[in-house]
Amino acid sequence: MSNPEEPYQPGHADAGARPAAPPRQPPAQPPGQYADPTPFGLPGQPLAKDRKKLWIILGIVGGVVLLAVVGIIVLFNVLGGATNHARGLADGFTKLVIAGDSSQAYDDYLDPALQEQLSKEDFIAGVESLEMDETCEPAYNDLKVSSENGNNAADIAGVITCDGRQVDLAYRFEGTDELKMTNIKLRPKA
Template sequence: MLSYPQEPYQQAQPGPGPQQPPAVPIGAPGQYRAPGRYAAPAVDPSAVSDGTPGYLPSPRQLPSDGQLPADGPFGLPGRQPPVRGRRKLWTILGIAAGVLLLAVLGVIILLSVVNAATNQARGLADGFTKLVISGDSSKAYDDYLDPALKEQLSKEAFIAGVKTLEMNSSCQPAYNNVKAGTENNTKSADITGLITCDGDRKIDLVYRFEGEALKMVNIKLKPQA
């Protein structure tokens, strides 16, 4: 057995290996934590200009697009206030719709007034013509002729003139054109048409009514040649 001289006993020195880094200060002075357990928050440079440290949000707090949320009321994250241009656009559209509605209503009212006046004029012409066809010319004269026309045409002359037309129950009137309106603040209506009787006899008719009550101021009943 071989033996060698040995050094006096010495405590073994630790060999090379992973070393624990020294503690890193955090927060207030005198407080320490072991490094590697927690990640220190990133400092926002724009927030330390007045000496107050600020921190950026962690990646988990960022939206999917990576953009910071916009500040809402009182500095809280939120949406931007609505753009005034949209409210102005809706106001303009509302005004335009109101003007268009008024225009449409005006056209409808005008057409209603015109149709009412036209129907009134047609009714007057038809009532007068049916009286003279049936031989009741006296009533037609009294009820439909204007006083100014009566001064120019006596009742006797009117009745005699209607008899010369030799109309009977076979005669049927047709109104080709009925025009009613207001001229110089005076209501008026012009009617033209044709009375067709048996034997292919035809009589042209032309009437004109004027005044608030629309009385006949002109009449023409003439057989076609």
């Protein structure tokens, strides 16, 4: 028997002692193949299943980012198109008024509801009192477009400058398909 104070020494044969187990050997592999050092692959290498999940996640994230970018581009194109359309309406109306074609501006741009409130004669007389001529140039400082329940609206504000004189302008265009002027302000700037 061994002394309890002495550590077990492999060279001593004790009656109750178990022999030491031989070291484990990896199973034999066919020539040219190597056994995985761990049952899960090399440390730091993801499993094939994890790579598949990674690609799925990256695909989803990429799809969401792509949809967001496309949505933003479409939104800017729609709003940019509406803004350009509103600016074109304001330019067309203002050029007719400056050129002295107030009758055509009244017929082509004013909404029938506004025409009921403002007679053609009063409109023409009001524009003539501003004494605008070919030296006048419009500048739009504020242009806002909106759409609600299929009704589109554009608010335009700015100044018409004529040889040192200025005329404040403010227009509102509304409509579903074709925008018509529903509100107008043309006054000498104070």
